[in-house]
Amino acid sequence: MRDVEVRLGRTRALAGVDLVVGAGERVAVVGSSGAGKSTLLRLLTGAVRPATGTVEVLGRDLAGLPPRELRRLRARVGTVHQHLDLVGALRVVHDVNAGRLGTWPTWRAALSLLRPQGVPEVAAALAEVGLADRLYDRTDRLSGGQQQRVAVARVLLQQPDLVLADEPASALDPALTDRTMVLLRDVAERRGGTLLASLHDPAVALRHCTRVVGLEQGRVVLDAPVPALTAADLAAFYGAPR
């Protein structure tokens, strides 16, 4: 993205952001609450449009992309949203299958709501996140951490070229956090793709990412490869003493 500004209502959520992320990079987006991390990720899904500047995703300029092309592009972008974007009243199998709706014809997507399609692959993705036995549970009967893992399973099934994760481990304990980050890394790496994750824990950023981008009041104030950073450098972004 080049020289991007985003306004949300009266707030300038991002200002003058220049960021180029190459294939295969794993980028942690860090910063205090309200710094603009979610906005940055939502910009890359086309959910938020810039007031000025350009945003390119997987080599396509999002401005003026016809809806059909935008849908195709979105099918190549896997997202774990901060608020998970799951349908609680559905069975887990349907919520996970939503990961590939973008690549299915409409008739198959509709049919899948009546009779789930491709159940073995869904079961395999759920097994990877440790929820093999929850295939037919209602999603809203699962705990917050389990729902977060359903959202990860959906991305595993989708096999996208770009993975965006907004605090993907906020409801998980440390062991599950690491496991989830490894899964997200794997799914990005399988396709030679890229991972961008907003992360609240500096240690997780250092363990799992190759680069850290720090935001403050909508501006990029840190952009460094992980080997160049210390835990103290990062702690500053979370309000901890250096």
Ligand SMILES: Nc1ncnc2c1ncn2[C@@H]1O[C@H](COP(=O)(O)OP(=O)(O)OP(=O)(O)O)[C@@H](O)[C@H]1O
């Ligand atoms: N829908 C909205 N309308 C108006 N302002 C918004 C909206 N969404 C976010 N903002 C504002 O934009 C700024 C950036 O918000 P954003 O959600 O990107 O921050 P964040 O770094 O992801 O925060 P958090 O860590 O708390 O999730 C904040 O000042 C926020 O109040």
